[in-house]
Amino acid sequence: MPTMPTTPKTMHTADPQAGVFDDDTFVLAGEKLGSRLIMGTGGAPSLEVLDEALDASGTELTTVAMRRLDPAARGSVLDVLRRRGIRVLPNTAGCFTAGEAILTARLAREALGTDWVKLEVIADERTLLPDPIETFDAAERLVADGFKVLPYIGDDPALARRLEQAGCVAVMPLGAPIGSGLGIRNPHNIELIVEAAGVPVILDAGVGTASDAALAMELGCDAVLLASAVTRARRPALMAAAMRAAVTAGRQARLAGRIPRLRYAEASSPGRPPVGAVPVTPVS
């Protein structure tokens, strides 16, 4: 596992599309990442299509389900990530209990040499919603065991805060159920989570199209994780490029600051100059 030295947050982002208006590097668990788009691999029709989509996404961190994967097998998705120099974020998808998730995380740490884990403990197969109690239980124990834990949770501000206090390095609230493509069902809760969080907030699950990813970033999320929206699209690489642009656009919009929502029109020109504006001298 290549690890980058920990350096201060003062560096231009590696993504040229992100622009250089601000020093705005994404730092996760002390590591700098040049992209705020985190990818998943599930649902890709072939490794080649996945490879093209990952390339188009510009991602530097991609999550892989460890439960049914042999890390030593040749030609696997891990090979694709290694070849592209993309950091692997193992996840515990498919686990229903804290016990299974901890076991899976330990196997992943041993196999991949990373202590990062996206903790996913599912409550039921129908909704694939995260089980908050099992998730919290597993998070506490994994943190104590030295893991950098990124828990997948519902859009619950109280749980997010508790997980941060328990030592998680990020929180990953859902926008909507996994694979549903329903977008962000409760933007208000996502805003509340962002407002209170001292660790990165990564919107995970529910993204259906580019505007959903942009909205997550506009709401103040630090990054977006998605898979199906890209892998199940008719043209996955094109959708990956769209997501990359959307995440960048949403982040820039967040930093730029949106204007207030007003009830009535307000002419942009002519009229009184806005407060603080420098009057333009007419050229004759």
Added chain:
Amino acid sequence: MSDTPTARPASDLPRYDVAVLGGGVAGLSIAWRAARAGLSVAVVDPAPGTGATHASAGMLAPVSEVTYTEEPLLRLGLASLAAWPGFRAELEEDSGVAIDHRADGTIEVAGSADDMAVLDELGAFETALGLRVERLTGRECRALEPMLAPSVRGGLLARDDAWVNPRLVVRALLTALSRAGGAVVLDRAVAITPSGGGDLRVRRESGEEIHAGRVVVAAGARSPELLDGLPGAPDTPVRPVKGQILRLRGPRGFLTRCVRGLVHGTPVYLVPRGDGEITLGATAEELGFDQRVTAGGVYGLLRDARELVPGVTELELTETTVGFRPGTPDNLPLIGPAGPPGVVAATGHHRAGVLLAPITAETVVALLTGAPVPEVARSCDPGRFLP
């Protein structure tokens, strides 16, 4: 072939025009067609027909298996599907073995409204590609297949899809090959080495060798063991994709069509045979050559099948099998010259080895005899993975 193998002059070795390494459906089809074309052929395999072919369900279903981004595979599959009736007629004629070829179509059903939304999108894609599919209501599905659950939301009927019993296909191919004068060497090939006069030698596990003008590597997921390291061959981009598959037995006519379904996003299929057997598959796991049948694998298949066809739980469970699909990065097979002159790859058929057997055999025999290669098979040239 009982003499000591080492250091014999090449002229003493058993020599064939073609040695086919691997006796699955691909290798046996190639060998049979090559023998029919007048070449002397030997298939080398310790246990022909016991690999992925033995596990496979034998679906000839390019229409209902179509996926976004995979139109070249669709075109290849359609060409091979069209070749199947002629292939079957000659195979049954040559062997005297009936292979339970059935062309009653695939009915693909949805277990929920969400699954139906996915199927509707698939149906629109299939229609846009010019494929023949019909949208059915749940009741129409059940009129065709009364064993389907009342909860089935609807489905798609792909009338052009067909299926065969792959185990009978193997039996027929072995008989037809033998009748056409082909040999089967019950041993594992371990290495290919150049020999004098442009020929190749195949070393067997027993230590003995075979001398051949051309060597076809059709060893499925094990093909890299023979191809990797040959001069001019990069690492063969073939990996095992584990599949667990079940066989059930019930009354004849329990199902009449190949039933595929989507249950909460997970695909499952049931393939009925003339003798009452039903093949139920399959998992897809990236676990290397993991031979284990797992509780979760069997449970998931039965759970999803029961949702679509509640009566499956009353059937006898006669077999649980693991097979290894030879997967490639783009899901297209590798058919064509690979490595040193005279070596031809015919592997990487992933889920579609049985479907693609006729087009694979036609392509390889064309390469062996200098006939034109089918245009549609050009997408399978192993050269596409050369750096």
